[in-house]
Amino acid sequence: xxxxxxxxxxxxxxxxxxxxxxxxxxxxxxxxxxxxxxxxxxxxxxxxxxxxxxxxxxxxxxxxxxxxxxxxxxxxxxxxxxxxxxxxxxxxxxxxxxxxxxxxxxxxxxxxxxxxxxxxxxxxxxxxxxxxxxxxxxxxxxxxxxxxxxxxxxxxxxxxxxxxxxxxxxxxxxxxxxxxxxxxxxxxxxxxxxxxxxxxxxxxxxxxxxxxxxxxxxxxxxxxxxxxxxxxxxxxxxxxxxxxxxxxxxxxxxxxxxxxxxxxxxxxxxxxxxxxxxxxxxxxxxxxxxxxxxxxxxxxxxxxxxxxxxxxxxxxxxxxxxxxxxxxxxxxxxxxxxxxxxxxxxxxxxxxxxxxxxxxxxxxxxxxxxxxxxxxxxxxxxxxxxxxxxxxxxxxxxxxxxxxxxxxxxxxxxxxxxxxxxxxxxxxxxxxxxxxxxxxxxxxxxxxxxxxxxxxxxxxxxxxxxxxxxxxxxxxxxxxxxxxxxxxxxxxxxxxxxxxxxxxxxxxxxxxxxxxxxxxxxxxxxxxxxxxxxxxxxxxxxxxxxxxxxxxxxxxxxxxxxxx
Amino acid sequence: xxxxxxxxxxxxxxxxxxxxxxxxxxxxxxxxxxxxxxxxxxxxxxxxxxxxxxxxxxxxxxxxxxxxxxxxxxxxxxxxxxxxxxxxxxxxxxxxxxxxxxxx
Numbered sequence: 001x002x003x004x005x006x007x008x009x010x011x012x013x014x015x016x017x018x019x020x021x022x023x024x025x026x027x028x029x030x031x032x033x034x035x036x037x038x039x040x041x042x043x044x045x046x047x048x049x050x051x052x053x054x055x056x057x058x059x060x061x062x063x064x065x066x067x068x069x070x071x072x073x074x075x076x077x078x079x080x081x082x083x084x085x086x087x088x089x090x091x092x093x094x095x096x097x098x099x100x101x102x103x104x105x106x107x108x109x110x111x112x113x114x115x116x117x118x119x120x121x122x123x124x125x126x127x128x129x130x131x132x133x134x135x136x137x138x139x140x141x142x143x144x145x146x147x148x149x150x151x152x153x154x155x156x157x158x159x160x161x162x163x164x165x166x167x168x169x170x171x172x173x174x175x176x177x178x179x180x181x182x183x184x185x186x187x188x189x190x191x192x193x194x195x196x197x198x199x200x201x202x203x204x205x206x207x208x209x210x211x212x213x214x215x216x217x218x219x220x221x222x223x224x225x226x227x228x229x230x231x232x233x234x235x236x237x238x239x240x241x242x243x244x245x246x247x248x249x250x251x252x253x254x255x256x257x258x259x260x261x262x263x264x265x266x267x268x269x270x271x272x273x274x275x276x277x278x279x280x281x282x283x284x285x286x287x288x289x290x291x292x293x294x295x296x297x298x299x300x301x302x303x304x305x306x307x308x309x310x311x312x313x314x315x316x317x318x319x320x321x322x323x324x325x326x327x328x329x330x331x332x333x334x335x336x337x338x339x340x341x342x343x344x345x346x347x348x349x350x351x352x353x354x355x356x357x358x359x360x361x362x363x364x365x366x367x368x369x370x371x372x373x374x375x376x377x378x379x380x381x382x383x384x385x386x387x388x389x390x391x392x393x394x395x396x397x398x399x400x401x402x403x404x405x406x407x408x409x410x411x412x413x414x415x416x417x418x419x420x421x422x423x424x425x426x427x428x429x430x431x432x433x434x435x436x437x438x439x440x441x442x443x444x445x446x447x448x449x450x451x452x453x454x455x456x457x458x459x460x461x462x463x464x465x466x467x468x469x470x471x472x473x474x475x476x477x478x479x480x481x482x483x484x485x486x487x488x489x490x491x492x493x494x495x496x497x498x499x500x501x502x503x504x505x506x507x508x509x510x511x512x513x514x515x516x517x518x519x520x521x522x523x524x525x526x527x528x529x530x531x532x533x534x535x536x537x538x539x540x541x542x543x544x545x546x547x548x549x550x551x552x553x554x555x556x557x558x559x560x561x562x563x564x
Numbered sequence: 565x566x567x568x569x570x571x572x573x574x575x576x577x578x579x580x581x582x583x584x585x586x587x588x589x590x591x592x593x594x595x596x597x598x599x600x601x602x603x604x605x606x607x608x609x610x611x612x613x614x615x616x617x618x619x620x621x622x623x624x625x626x627x628x629x630x631x632x633x634x635x636x637x638x639x640x641x642x643x644x645x646x647x648x649x650x651x652x653x654x655x656x657x658x659x660x661x662x663x664x665x666x667x668x
Contacts, residue, residue, distance in 0.1 A: 121581070178632075
């Protein structure tokens with residue numbers, strides 16, 4: 001006879017899980033009681049939001065399912081932001097929550113929340129377990145849906161009496177999905193159509209999103225793009241899918257994308273989209289997005305098609321299948337000479353500013369950091385100005401080398417996510433870049449970093465403002481800096497010290513000389529090479545802005561630059 | 565007016581997920597009728613939606629893992645009015661009975 005809690009852990013273990021993140025509490029205590037000897041390692045964060053973001057970081061860097069645990073009521077509701085984040089960014093995540101006793105459900109019992117109801121619109125699938133007998137099927141089905149198709153978050157809510165109950169356990173089960181009527185799927189003819197579209201196109205481009213990585217189709221995509229040789233750019237989650245040194249690669253597209261990428265996207269007459277949702281941060285004004293283009297959209301999730309802008313040819317299916325099929329057709333096709341278009345789109349007139357010239361000190365600082373990172377490093381960015389600067393400047397060929405909360409834009413993501421990444425990749429250099437606002441949203445996870453001795457390199461770009469909001473206030477609200485002033489920030493180096501973490505400080509003046517002084521270079525080197533957790537505060541100008549910028553509601557062609 | 569017929573497995577929350585796709589768009593649910601239908605369940609929804617919303621809803625419903633099939637068709641205004649004029653509020657039927665029972 002096994003307790004329900006033991007059955008849960010055996011089933012979770014059978015799904016390949018050996019690491020979970022969580023925070024204990026009343027209703028989930030039986031599960032914590034069963035952890036020892038289960039083969040599942042539990043990492044205690046200092047807040048449930050830290051647990052779910054850590055699980056996300058683990059999932060994003062490995063591609064495996066991340067698991068977070070919390071108790072009922074406030075424990076469960078503290079998971080909600082992470083669940084929403086996983087939904088937006090297609091992260092495979094299973095959240096297991098304790099619930100009040102079955103008999104107490106619906107009575108507004110102590111720490112009772114209808115977390116099943118709260119998360120219905122945020123989860124891909126969820127269950128409130130009603131009997132101990134259901135546990136194996138529910139766990140198997142939950143993990144199946146979390147990782148299948150377009151990955152996403154799953155919630156499994158288990159009343160405490162079911163965790164305590166006992167039954168004979170005959171082993172984990174395997175879930176087989178119910179048969180559905182034939183799903184819309186790309187047939188072979190789509191390749192002919194795309195080739196025909198390419199043959200008529202004079203300015204084709206390719207846009208790469210996270211789907212290329214999630215499908216495991218990065219090698220196939222790179223091979224296709226090398227043969228196509230058309231101007232190519234990526235969404236923030238597509239960064240790393242295309243080697244940045246590729247001669248046709250133009251960098252990030254969208255609200256803070258490069259001049260070259262946004263301009264080419266505005267001018268194109270044929271847009272090939274590989275696994276991107278085309279959300280508003282990528283399209284700008286949707287009515288003026290790629291106004292001259294026909295769109296071919298490779299996508300696994302039909303629900304993502306035509307959300308913002310209708311496409312002419314949807315190619316529904318796993319990119320690992322559809323890209324090779326298209327590439328095979330392309331090999332025998334005769335395509336036009338696009339060298340003139342390529343020369344314009346990728347030419348020097350549209351290149352970014354030289355970082356040694358007009359670039360502001362924070363960008364130089366990030367360039368210094370990134371240029372010294374080992375090749376397989378992982379950068380985790382929080383949300384705000386530093387996130388966009390980091391996305392613009394980080395040049396990595398590693399598909400999972402840049403991690404951020406893109407769709408939801410959840411401040412406080414980076415530090416706990418870095419915990420998950422470092423635990424998944426103990427030998428890898430993990431660099432966590434936050435702003436002073438976001439860092440304080442989950443600053444308590446410094447305790448987790450310290451306890452585990454994780455050698456995470458934490459950078460705070462401290463401009464003493466909620467910088468991105470302040471930038472918008474400056475540009476669109478007549479400099480009315482309402483409630484964005486953080487000039488009374490604590491001393492982050494002292495805070496790190498209180499958590500027994502070594503802190504460093506660098507200010508803008510150090511970045512005004514090029515190349516940087518030997519002293520500054522040594523500081524950055526020592527920071528990055530330390531085997532311990534380290535925190536580096538970079539004092540940034542309060543009114544530094546992120547450029548280029550496409551104002552909300554504007555077309556991509558209406559980018560604003562620093563000197564305008 | 566558009567009528568949608570959705571066949572689904574009656575797993576926990578599936579109907580709520582279907583309805584959530586409507587409510588998150590701020591659409592009024594003119595009429596909802598859900599019932600057992602053979603091996604599965606079916607819900608019929610009457611909605612005032614734009615052409616773009618029809619496509620979005622169709623795909624969003626189809627992405628729900630326990631939804632089996634989504635169909636839709638246009639409906640005449642008179643049919644729509646008849647459909648939602650026919651159901652008195654439940655409170656009018658139930659409340660007097662409950663009150664009598666409570667007072668007995």
